[in-house]
Amino acid sequence: MVKDILTHFLIALVIFVPLETLLPRRKDKKIFRPHLLVDVCYALLAGLVIVVGMTGLFVFAQAGIRPLIPEAIRTAITSQPLVFQVLEVIVIADFGYYLIHRMFHEVPGLWRFHAVHHSIEDMDWVAGSRVHPIDQIMTRGVSMMVPIVLGYADAAMAIFALFFSWHSVLKHSNVKISFGIFRWILATPTYHHWHHANQPEAFDKNFAGQLPIIDLLFGTAIMKEKEGPKIYGTDHPVPKDFARQLALPFFPAKKAEPASQQRAETSAA
Secondary structure, eight states, rough: OOHHHHHHHHHHHHHHHHHHHHBSSTTTSSSSSSTTHHHHIIIIHHHHHHHHHHHHHHHHHHIGGGSSSSSHHHHHHHHOHHHHHHHHHHHHHHHHHHHHHHHHHHSSSHHHHHHHHHHSSSSSSGGGGOOOOOOOIIIHHHHHHHHHHHHHOOEEEEEEHHHHHHHHHHSSBOOOOOOOOGGSSOOOOOHHHHHOOOOOOTOOOOOOOOOOHHHHHHHHOOTTTTTTSSSSSSSSSSOHHHHHHHHGGSSSSSSSSOOHHHHHHHHHH
């Protein structure tokens, strides 16, 4: 497990540092930028906690919930070609991801976990690793539980997990890449960067993990592929160091609720 996390980290470094140098979205961004070590700690240390937590969820789903699904449904699913299963898992999991991710923005108690991820002020290949373990276990783990419970083949789940992991690195990276007419099918780095923008037009937009069309269906999409955000981060007060960020959700807020919550309350009023 530790070896797998370290291997993933080193492969990402070897691939994306050159890409960010050759094809940068923001040319002013430095490779050795502030708080890089914090995000490396998330990738290597918090990553281990996340893998353990998600493994526990999946074991529970397979042993405790999957047997409740009629055998006929599971047989119908596994009898499909593998490519169909993978595509279905992507759609099912990303709908779940969208809903849970949006909850982490709209529910104040959950936002305190998710604010850690939105404290990123420099987007690059390792920035996406900055996510509170409880946030990641719930958002990614729970969204994957539905296809696991339905009985999709282990191979389909493994392919999806690999796709999700590397696409997550790509969409947070400082790489300028466009998918043309397929930009509504698969999220580009610029599309996801707008989700992290600390600019009014981007607040509470682009929740989907892979499929922007889901945001389009729910009215939460902002597609500005020709320009990216200028400012990242959140107004929620988040400490700068690794340990205090992990502890943040468990202590009372010292200041006002995060900007997204303030906007929601203002709109309701």
